[in-house]
Amino acid sequence: MSESGTPETVTRVREALSPYLGDEVATVDAGRDLAEAFGERYDSLTAMECVTAVEAAFGIEVDFVAHDVRHWFASVERIARFVDGELEDRVRLGSHG
Template identity: 60%
Template sequence: MSSRTVPAFDETLSRVREVLGELLGDGVRSAGQDEELTRALGDRYDSLAALECVSRVENAFGIEVDFVAHDVRYSFATLGRIAEFVQGELEDLAVLGNSG
C-alpha cells in the first residue's frame, strides 16, 4: 500500500496550469477550465506542443501516459480534462502503489 497523498482537484488544476504555462505561456493561465486548448491557444497548441504537454505532465506528476490505453486526444483537449486525467492517475498510484 502506498503512502502517496493525492492533492485536491483544484490544486492539481493549478499545478497543470503552472506546468503547461511554462511551455505555452499566459494563454494557459487565462484559459477556461473547459475551453478547448486549440481554441484558447490557436497555433501554439499543435500536435507537437500537445506531445510536449504530455511529457511535461508525466514528469511533473510522476505518472505515465499510455498512448494506446488512454484517449490522449480527449484527455489533453482542455485543462480540466488534463487535471481529471492526472487526478485519476494519482489516485490509482495512491491505491495501487508504483508497481513499475
C-alpha cells in the first residue's frame, strides 16, 4: 500500500466527500488537514457525514472504538490509507463484506 493511499482510492475519497465539502475537495492537497482547509465547514457533524459517505462508497465499516477516527479522517490522504488498509484486511481475511 502506498504511503498516501492508491491514486484510485484518493480520487474515490474525494468524490465521496464532495457532497459535504464541495467541489474544493477535488483540489485541496491530499495531505492537508481537512479542518484547517475547510474551517467550520468540517465540523463534527460534517466529519460524521464524511465517515458515513466513505463507508457507503467503499463498503467498509468504521469502528469508532477500534479506529482512531480523528486521526484517520483528518485528511484525504489518511482516509485513503485507512480505506486501502481496510480493503486489504478484507482480502486477507477472505471476507467480502
